[in-house]
Amino acid sequence: MLEVKAINTYYGLSHILFDVSLSVHTGEIVCLLGRNGAGKSTTMKTIMGLTPPKQGEIVFKGDRVTGLPAYQICRRGVGFVPDDRRVFADLTVGENLEISARPRQGFDGWDKERVYNFFPALRALEGRRAGVLSGGEQQMLTIGRALITNPDLLLLDEPTEGLAPIIVEMLEEKILELKAGGLSVLLAEQNQNVALRLSDRAYIIDNGHIRYHGSIEDLRRDEAIRHKYLLV
Amino acid sequence: MELFTGLSFSVLCIQILVGLSKATILFIVASGLTLILGVLRIPNLAHGSLYMIGAFTTYSIATAFSQSSLGFWIALLLAPLIVALIGLIMEQGLFRFLYNRDHLMMLLFTFSFTLVFGDLVKLLWGSDYRSLAVPEIFQGSYSLLGMPFPRYNLFLLLLGPVFAAGLWFLTNRTILGKISRAAAVDREMVGAVGINVNRIYAAVFVLGCYLAGVGGALVAPTQNISQGMDHSIIIEIFLIVIIGGLGNVWGALLGAVIFGLTDAIGILVAPQFGIIFPYLAVITVLIFRPKGLLKSIW
Numbered sequence: 001m002l003e004v005k006a007i008n009t010y011y012g013l014s015h016i017l018f019d020v021s022l023s024v025h026t027g028e029i030v031c032l033l034g035r036n037g038a039g040k041s042t043t044m045k046t047i048m049g050l051t052p053p054k055q056g057e058i059v060f061k062g063d064r065v066t067g068l069p070a071y072q073i074c075r076r077g078v079g080f081v082p083d084d085r086r087v088f089a090d091l092t093v094g095e096n097l098e099i100s101a102r103p104r105q106g107f108d109g110w111d112k113e114r115v116y117n118f119f120p121a122l123r124a125l126e127g128r129r130a131g132v133l134s135g136g137e138q139q140m141l142t143i144g145r146a147l148i149t150n151p152d153l154l155l156l157d158e159p160t161e162g163l164a165p166i167i168v169e170m171l172e173e174k175i176l177e178l179k180a181g182g183l184s185v186l187l188a189e190q191n192q193n194v195a196l197r198l199s200d201r202a203y204i205i206d207n208g209h210i211r212y213h214g215s216i217e218d219l220r221r222d223e224a225i226r227h228k229y230l231l232v
Numbered sequence: 233m234e235l236f237t238g239l240s241f242s243v244l245c246i247q248i249l250v251g252l253s254k255a256t257i258l259f260i261v262a263s264g265l266t267l268i269l270g271v272l273r274i275p276n277l278a279h280g281s282l283y284m285i286g287a288f289t290t291y292s293i294a295t296a297f298s299q300s301s302l303g304f305w306i307a308l309l310l311a312p313l314i315v316a317l318i319g320l321i322m323e324q325g326l327f328r329f330l331y332n333r334d335h336l337m338m339l340l341f342t343f344s345f346t347l348v349f350g351d352l353v354k355l356l357w358g359s360d361y362r363s364l365a366v367p368e369i370f371q372g373s374y375s376l377l378g379m380p381f382p383r384y385n386l387f388l389l390l391l392g393p394v395f396a397a398g399l400w401f402l403t404n405r406t407i408l409g410k411i412s413r414a415a416a417v418d419r420e421m422v423g424a425v426g427i428n429v430n431r432i433y434a435a436v437f438v439l440g441c442y443l444a445g446v447g448g449a450l451v452a453p454t455q456n457i458s459q460g461m462d463h464s465i466i467i468e469i470f471l472i473v474i475i476g477g478l479g480n481v482w483g484a485l486l487g488a489v490i491f492g493l494t495d496a497i498g499i500l501v502a503p504q505f506g507i508i509f510p511y512l513a514v515i516t517v518l519i520f521r522p523k524g525l526l527k528s529i530w
């Protein structure tokens with residue numbers, strides 16, 4: 001589904017990602033774990049085409065997408081949930097979904113109705129300005145907004161950060177439900193508990209380098225690695 | 233009822249209506265400027281030049297069809313479209329390559345257009361001023377409170393709410409409007425949900441230029457059409473947009489009404505100094521609300 005090959009990304013002159021490689025297969029949840037400032041969000045943005053890599057290659061569904069603008073990457077089937085949520089604050093919940101809708105021809109995809117069925121709390125907020133929603137509601141909206149673009153791969157950047165435990169639990173269930181529906185997910189997390197519960201495979205990134213790659217069972221057993229690269 | 237010596241209530245009322253009808257034109261032109269400023273973040277100094285081109289083009293088209301009583305109306309239809317076409321060429325040919333430049337560069341770049349367009353107008357129309365008659369059905373005056381009120385001004389007065397409603401509909405009820413409100417705040421994220429922001433930018437730029445053209449067409453029968461009308465309008469509409477709140481269409485409406493009213497009443501109260509009243513109003517607003525009356529998008 002997604003193949004990231006040795007990408008190097010810079011912000012201006014500062015080199016952030018060093019030969020980062022990772023892959024996500026169809027129907028998998030893969031997590032990218034790392035501390036504050038490790039380069040998780042930069043990896044996500046690079047895949048999305050928001051901070052194109054200087055070197056390296058990104059292949060999505062067999063096509064080279066390196067250097068394409070974000071809107072084309074989205075239309076090819078990558079949904080993006082950024083860490084700072086970035087709902088369109090001046091627009092209502094309904095409008096946020098409307099402008100993001102990329103209907104699919106043929107089979108049944110995501111539309112507003114399906115997003116509201118998936119997150120029933122959003123239905124009641126349809127006419128509310130997105131900027132006044134609570135953190136949890138905004139997070140449902142950003143996920144809904146990504147889903148309504150009808151992605152095959154969802155990039156989730158710390159979706160549970162700063163949210164109350166019951167909301168985290170609900171979001172985890174929803175993410176598993178999406179996986180069961182066939183969606184592939186790349187999940188950036190600082191919180192290893194969330195990552196260990198949801199993922200099939202894990203990468204650990206530190207200082208812009210991939211330091212570890214393995215199945216989630218291996219990572220769960222490997223206390224030393226987790227201790228070395230992650231907050232415990 | 234006498235307010236001041238020689239200044240009656242009815243004169244004041246008429247003057248207020250005249251002020252509001254001028255505000256209509258200011259609003260239409262300023263709304264175009266503020267749209268471009270809010271969504272594309274371009275402080276387009278050439279907006280006044282497009283307005284001037286709109287006025288001259290209206291003159292030429294209306295004169296070409298002068299046998300027909302519809303001359304002005306044909307011009308009102310076509311001239312803004314021509315201005316919009318110029319806008320499309322500017323955007324597609326140049327501006328779209330420069331969106332990542334900083335505001336100062338953009339300001340200087342648009343300034344160069346004011347010089348180019350100024351010379352272009354001189355080249356095409358010469359340096360004499362032109363004047364255009366008010367269209368036939370709006371010639372003459374109505375009698376209001378015993379005072380004459382030009383019919384054409386009544387037409388402008390009615391057009392103001394039509395444009396305000398149209399812009400409200402466009403920004404709040406159409407997908408283009410919703411996307412441009414989102415793009416004004418977070419361009420990158422709009423791209424990340426699959427929208428080609430460059431197309432939206434082009435559409436908004438062309439629409440803004442169209443509105444400059446409409447303003448130029450509407451003003452043509454009310455004043456001399458001359459070189460230099462670009463300068464006076466650009467100062468006025470920038471002040472209007474600033475006191476209203478950058479990028480806010482309703483701010484442009486409010487600012488235009490303040491500007492039109494203080495101008496009209498100023499002329500009445502102190503004819504020699506009338507021109508300074510709008511500027512006093514601007515200063516007053518900026519002292520109390522430095523970011524403008526309504527929410528600024530910047």
Ligand SMILES: Nc1ncnc2c1ncn2[C@@H]1O[C@H](COP(=O)(O)OP(=O)(O)OP(=O)(O)O)[C@@H](O)[C@H]1O
Pocket residue numbers: 011014016034035036037038039040041042043083190
């Ligand atoms: N816009 C930017 N300009 C310059 N440097 C940046 C920018 N954004 C991030 N960085 C730097 O890039 C590095 C990686 O940041 P990134 O946001 O990718 O980390 P992260 O793993 O997502 O961290 P967090 O857990 O805090 O979200 C950090 O050192 C950060 O300071």
Ligand SMILES: [Mg+2]
Pocket residue numbers: 040041042083157158
């Ligand atoms: Mg991050």
